[in-house]
Amino acid sequence: ESSKSDARVEFDLATLADDPDRDDDPESLTYEIAAQPEFGSVEIEGSVVTFLTGDDFADLDNEEQRVTTFDVRAIDSDGAETVQTLTVTVNGSNEAPVITSSSEDAQGAVTEAGIGIITSNIAPAATGQLTYSDPDERATTPGQWSVEPDSDTPLGILTINADTGEWQYVLDQTAADSLFEGETATDTFTATISDEFGASADQVITISVNVRND
Numbered sequence: 001e002s003s004k005s006d007a008r009v010e011f012d013l014a015t016l017a018d019d020p021d022r023d024d025d026p027e028s029l030t031y032e033i034a035a036q037p038e039f040g041s042v043e044i045e046g047s048v049v050t051f052l053t054g055d056d057f058a059d060l061d062n063e064e065q066r067v068t069t070f071d072v073r074a075i076d077s078d079g080a081e082t083v084q085t086l087t088v089t090v091n092g093s094n095e096a097p098v099i100t101s102s103s104e105d106a107q108g109a110v111t112e113a114g115i116g117i118i119t120s121n122i123a124p125a126a127t128g129q130l131t132y133s134d135p136d137e138r139a140t141t142p143g144q145w146s147v148e149p150d151s152d153t154p155l156g157i158l159t160i161n162a163d164t165g166e167w168q169y170v171l172d173q174t175a176a177d178s179l180f181e182g183e184t185a186t187d188t189f190t191a192t193i194s195d196e197f198g199a200s201a202d203q204v205i206t207i208s209v210n211v212r213n214d
Contacts, residue, residue, distance in 0.1 A: 011086060013072060014047040034071035034083050039090075042070050051088050060092025061136040062197055096199035097134040097143050101165070105129055106191070108169055109208040110156070112176040124173065130165035130203055132193045141196040147205070150188040155179075155209050158189045167191065169207050179211040 013031050033044050039056040042049055049072060057066055067089050075081040108126025134143060147160045147167065155175045160167040169187070179185055187207040194200040 008053070009051045009088060011049045011051070012047055013049060013074065016084070029074045029076055032073050032075070034073040037068040037070040037088070039066060039068040040088070044072070049086070053090060057090045057092070058095070058135040060090065061138065062092060062094045064092035066090050066092075092136065094195065094197045094199055095134065095136050097132045097137075097193045097195055097201045099130070099193070099201050099203045100133050101129065101131040101203065105131075106203050106205045107207075108205070109210065110169065110171045111210040112171060112179070112212050113173060124171040126169045126207055128167050128205070130160070130167065130191055130193070130205075132165070132201065134195055137195060143193045143195050145191060145193050147189050147191045150190055150204070154189070155185060155187045156207065158187075158205060158207070160191055165191075165193070167205060169205070171209060176209060176211065179209070181211055183211045185209040185211065 014029075029047075031044060031047055031049070033042055033049070036042060037051070040054055041052050043052070044050075051070070060066060067087060069085050069087050071083050071085050073081055073083050105128050108128055110124050110126050113124065130145065132143060137143060142163065144162045145160045145165050146162065147158055149158070153175070154172075156169050156171040158167060158169040169189075176185075185208075187209060189205045189207075191203045191205055192200050193203075
């Protein structure tokens with residue numbers, strides 16, 4: 001029995017076999033793999049068989065199991081042989097989401113409206129899209145996005161779609177009035193993707209705020 005996060009499980013066949021023609025001496029036997037498992041793989045060295053999970057169990061989540069079997073062959077010095085089936089049960093464990101969007105996907109820029117500027121020609125908002133992967137996520141319970149400002153006094157409001165990861169930042173012109181012309185300020189927010197078991201991953205969203213004269 002194994003957790004999917006384990007890289008390997010070892011079996012010493014010498015402890016499982018004997019040869020009645022050689023006074024039950026397991027050292028008189030040689031061993032080979034007769035059939036590979038459907039999931040994972042096995043290697044053999046001497047009497048030690050190593051089962052490797054590989055990536056074949058990454059989709060298992062908490063409380064899920066997958067059973068796989070493989071066959072080994074024992075051969076005595078007279079050429080007589082027997083085949084034994086070994087069973088491995090792999091227990092699932094939750095894996096945290098992994099952010100797949102780039103740093104560029106988590107950046108934006110806005111410009112404060114200044115004196116004599118036609119505000120309809122200015123984009124006081126920035127948008128982007130965050131993505132993630134989770135190999136053991138179930139379609140019925142996808143991860144959820146949330147976001148929090150990194151400052152107690154952010155210069156704008158950033159919202160994120162909990163299901164899609166699409167985000168939008170809107171500059172608070174009143175808050176930006178405290179800045180000086182030509183200054184570039186930075187607003188940062190931490191977006192979090194959380195799975196159904198509470199495992200999570202973070203992505204910092206950075207907004208550059210360009211200041212014009214008021």
